[in-house]
Amino acid sequence: MPGPVEYKLNILEQFQCVGEKCPQNCCRGPWSITLSPEMAARWQAETDKPELAESMEAVETTGNKEYITKKNRSTQQCILLSDEGLCNIQSRYGTEYMPEVCVRFPRFTRTSLHFELKSAWLSCPEIARLALLEQESGGLLCSADATSPIGTSNSMPLDTYSQAVHWLSKVTPAILALRKYRLGIRLYSIAWFCGRIYQCLQRAGGLDQDLVRQLKKYKNQVYETNLRIKQKKLRPDPCNAVNYWKAIASLIRQLKIRHALIELEKSDLWRTLNTEITNAAGYSTLYAKLTKHSEPANTWLQAHCRQILENYLQLVFVNAGFPWDPEGKNHAATFLFCIIPFSIVLLLCWMLYEQAAEITPAQLLTLIYTVEAKATHNNVIYDTLAADPGKYALHQYADVFIDLA
Numbered sequence: 425m426p427g428p429v430e431y432k433l434n435i436l437e438q439f440q441c442v443g444e445k446c447p448q449n450c451c452r453g454p455w456s457i458t459l460s461p462e463m464a465a466r467w468q469a470e471t472d473k474p475e476l477a478e479s480m481e482a483v484e485t486t487g488n489k490e491y492i493t494k495k496n497r498s499t500q501q502c503i504l505l506s507d508e509g510l511c512n513i514q515s516r517y518g519t520e521y522m523p524e525v526c527v528r529f530p531r532f533t534r535t536s537l538h539f540e541l542k543s544a545w546l547s548c549p550e551i552a553r554l555a556l557l558e559q560e561s562g563g564l565l566c567s568a569d570a571t572s573p574i575g576t577s578n579s580m581p582l583d584t585y586s587q588a589v590h591w592l593s594k595v596t597p598a599i600l601a602l603r604k605y606r607l608g609i610r611l612y613s614i615a616w617f618c619g620r621i622y623q624c625l626q627r628a629g630g631l632d633q634d635l636v637r638q639l640k641k642y643k644n645q646v647y648e649t650n651l652r653i654k655q656k657k658l659r660p661d662p663c664n665a666v667n668y669w670k671a672i673a674s675l676i677r678q679l680k681i682r683h684a685l686i687e688l689e690k691s692d693l694w695r696t697l698n699t700e701i702t703n704a705a706g707y708s709t710l711y712a713k714l715t716k717h718s719e720p721a722n723t724w725l726q727a728h729c730r731q732i733l734e735n736y737l738q739l740v741f742v743n744a745g746f747p748w749d750p751e752g753k754n755h756a757a758t759f760l761f762c763i764i765p766f767s768i769v770l771l772l773c774w775m776l777y778e779q780a781a782e783i784t785p786a787q788l789l790t791l792i793y794t795v796e797a798k799a800t801h802n803n804v805i806y807d808t809l810a811a812d813p814g815k816y817a818l819h820q821y822a823d824v825f826i827d828l829a
């Protein structure tokens with residue numbers, strides 16, 4: 425049996441940490457920096473390097489007997505980081521004595537049965553710049569086996585989950601590549617397929633034949649969606665849309681996402697999303713106010729920042745293992761884990777456009793790495809979804825994704 429097909433983010437070799445020039449140093453943040461027991465022992469044993477043993481004072485042990493470096497409580501900064509923004513361990517002794525996570529970040533490897541990915545996190549501003557700003561067209565990933573592009577296996581697996589992986593691996597990259605359609609239209613289709621597949625996985629008996637027919641004709645599905653939107657026969661349901669964007673605003677608060685470019689409290693859109701709705705008509709009124717802000721901002725983004733958004737979406741899906749290796753074998757949850765930070769970025773863009781009447785590619789980039797740092801290195805999104813599994817029925821509210829740029 426052949427081994428996994430290998431894919432690699434094509435800018436990995438170009439990447440070099442920009443250290444003290446980094447606008448969002450990874451040594452600051454709400455995550456733990458762990459030290460392996462072996463490295464902790466090395467720090468203590470190096471008698472000719474007394475500063476290493478002293479550095480153990482900057483390390484604490486957790487209830488799980490894990491070693492983690494201490495953080496400054498107010499700045500969330502690793503206390504081994506110097507005032508100049510450099511790692512004290514690295515500057516004195518090189519990478520050989522650094523915690524493994526610090527050497528590896530932002531690179532990571534994701535391995536599953538058929539697939540191995542070498543990629544990097546978009547929470548690193550330099551990776552975001554190289555992958556999103558410097559890449560002119562798709563093809564962010566290169567494969568060691570050029571004859572096996574992602575998602576083209578033709579053998580039909582037997583169990584329902586493997587069928588789901590098989591079909592979503594075929595249609596997701598193919599739909600994303602249909603760039604003559606707006607992103608929102610393509611996302612509607614992927615979300616709809618994902619929701620229907622989730623529904624089939626809840627029942628015994630494999631994917632239903634109707635769904636398989638539609639998956640085979642995915643291009644027709646996207647074409648017809650576009651047509652129905654143009655003919656005004658399909659539009660987001662105000663109730664679905666308002667509830668979705670209110671949930672996104674709530675996550676912005678919960679994840680404490682703030683950005684110097686946007687004054688949330690002064691934003692009409694932010695106030696609108698925080699308005700209480702008391703009756704059914706309230707949803708239509710609120711949705712009309714939302715689109716008053718989202719439509720011109722989306723038009724601007726399509727004209728000036730489309731490539732960044734296309735690359736962003738492609739990379740967040742792949743990094744999260746969608747659709748080859750979804751979290752907990754749940755494609756719907758993993759789709760949402762990707763699309764929620766994307767939606768947070770868009771909502772911030774809409775507010776930025778409201779306040780500045782423009783969004784530059786560089787500004788969009790800062791919003792992306794800020795949101796990625798806050799939203800994707802913790803379990804908040806997956807935990808929020810797990811508390812409301814009805815959200816996995818994506819086909820029932822896929823219309824909300826039409827508004828995503």
Ligand code: SF4
Pocket residue numbers: 440441442443446447448449450451529530547548549550551
């Ligand atoms: S976030 Fe990236 S560029 Fe910034 S300090 Fe960390 S690795 Fe270097």
